[in-house]
């Protein structure tokens with residue numbers, strides 16, 4: 189029986205596990221190795237690691253974590269979880285069953301991308317969702333914002349901070365007079381011809397045959413939890429402007445007592461810094477729940 193089973197061993201899960209291991213609690217991490225930013229070769233905005241390879245950040249964190257003797261790590265996937273506070277069981281994809289007094293889901297989210305020919309292969313390289321992560325490197329060049337829904341208007345309003353913006357509505361948003369006026373005042377060019385495909389580094393080919401070259405493109409992906417295991421065991425979901433996430437209280441406890449969640453799957457907006465902070469807080473809160481079980 190472990191004190192805590194951490195499902196998902198990326199930035200948020202490891203930050204939580206670190207607090208717990210340092211409190212000499214037994215922690216079992218299970219990680220399927222599919223970080224959300226695995227498509228990008230550089231991570232920006234995380235203090236002390238700005239511009240580093242996201243895999244290197246995770247690898248060094250894991251190396252430091254595994255130095256703690258009460259920390260155990262399995263490379264694998266949790267397929268189901270059951271039980272109640274003080275005795276949970278999780279089943280892994282190889283059939284192994286693990287038991288823990290508390291569960292933490294740090295399983296991240298998956299990005300649902302617009303179905304545009306050539307977009308998926310440019311995700312994290314020339315197409316991004318977060319200006320704070322990837323806006324600076326575009327050197328104030330031309331930026332295309334590809335609409336997916338209401339969040340896209342927000343992106344088109346924000347991104348002039350990083351370059352000259354063209355808002356490609358692509359049939360996914362209808363702009364009222366106020367929104368149109370607001371964009372024009374911010375210097376945004378509105379392009380309502382639909383997109384045929386992406387080409388070259390970050391060129392947009394329109395269905396009328398025009399080619400629009402950009403330094404980079406942004407789109408508001410819709411997020412859904414990467415793993416259904418937490419919701420399958422009864423943890424409530426909630427809708428946010430970025431998609432679905434697990435509901436948690438301030439303490440990061442979900443609607444199921446003894447089950448916690450942190451990182452992208454349990455907060456918005458999303459970044460490595462915020463996932464690490466959320467994980468550190470969750471780790472401390474789980475520890476408190478072990479020290480004061482009735483608290």
Ligand SMILES: Cc1cc2nc3c(=O)[nH]c(=O)nc-3n(C[C@H](O)[C@H](O)[C@H](O)COP(=O)(O)OP(=O)(O)OC[C@H]3O[C@@H](n4cnc5c(N)ncnc54)[C@H](O)[C@@H]3O)c2cc1C
Pocket residue numbers: 195196197198199200201218219220221222223224225226227228230231232233234264265266267294295296297299311312313316318321322414415417450451452453458459460461463
């Ligand atoms: C293209 C792209 C570029 C980005 N660039 C930046 C950037 O430059 N700077 C920045 O701050 N942020 C960036 N982000 C955001 C950043 O990737 C996320 O905020 C961060 O990864 C969230 O960390 P997390 O630990 O919550 O989840 P994740 O890093 O997504 O990790 C979740 C982990 O849980 C595992 N998992 C899922 N289900 C299971 C299961 N059932 N069993 C076991 N393990 C499971 C996954 O395999 C994964 O290892 C970027 C995102 C994208 C998509």
